[in-house]
Amino acid sequence: FGVSICYDMWFPETTRTLTAMGAEVILHPTMTTTIDRELELTIARAAAITNQCFFVDINGVGDGGVGRSIVVGPAGDVIHEAGRQEELIPIEIDLARVRRSREFGIRGLGQPLKSFRDSRVHFDVYDLDSERRAYLHSLGPLIRPDRGSRAGLDPLDSPAGQTAPQPVPQPAPQPATEPAAQPATPNQGELT
Incomplete structure (x- = not known):
């Protein structure tokens, strides 16, 4: 598990660092009372997808926020989006x-x-x-x-008859090449 707080979600390095350290679920408490909540819901989905993790974005209600807490799965699927009222969200995370x-x-x-x-x-x-x-x-x-x-x-077992995926080959380093010289003036008969 990893924790980021409020405005941290606007900086992808925060979530990337937590997942690079092994976090599979990001808990993100916030108290957003501003008009950008829709943007934050989009960021929560994007963070879950790009980091292949569950993202649990919990927002306050009333004086502490505009609600709309969201739980997003590792493929960006919305598991639950709360309304603007206080709500208990009983979920099981696989x-x-x-x-x-x-x-x-x-x-x-x-x-x-x-x-x-x-x-x-x-x-x-x-x-x-x-x-x-x-x-x-x-x-x-x-x-x-x-x-x-x-x-x-x-499930983790491959379906019958499917071959195992193959590793992506790493490209060999290419030597730097000079771009071909371009003529200084157009050739006879060319349109410019």
Whole structure:
């Protein structure tokens, strides 16, 4: 579990850092009384999808907020959205959904945490080589899903007759090349 508070949700690095450390559920208490609640609900869904986690965004009511708390699953599905009144939200969170999503991809496709981990672009803020990010390395290889694969949609066992997805090959470094020289003036007969 990871906790971010109120305005933290507007900074994706907060949630990404928590999930890179292994959080499968982000608890996000807030007391939003402003007109941007609809935007925050969109951010909650996006955070759940891009981090393959449950995102539980709890907002106050009355003087403490405009309500509309939301629970989002790792594929961005809204499990529950509360109204503007005080409400008890009894839900059961299946952590196996997070693990399947992270192993096989969202709906058998998107693997943002593995793609982030394997990116050639280095973001100092995330310090991927840190021992604190060991969780990302435990996810296994980035896999290209087979066409028609139901990986991540079915229980952990692969359906009969399906082949296992194959790791995504890492491209070989390409030497830098100079762009071809362009003529300084148009050739005879060319339109400019």
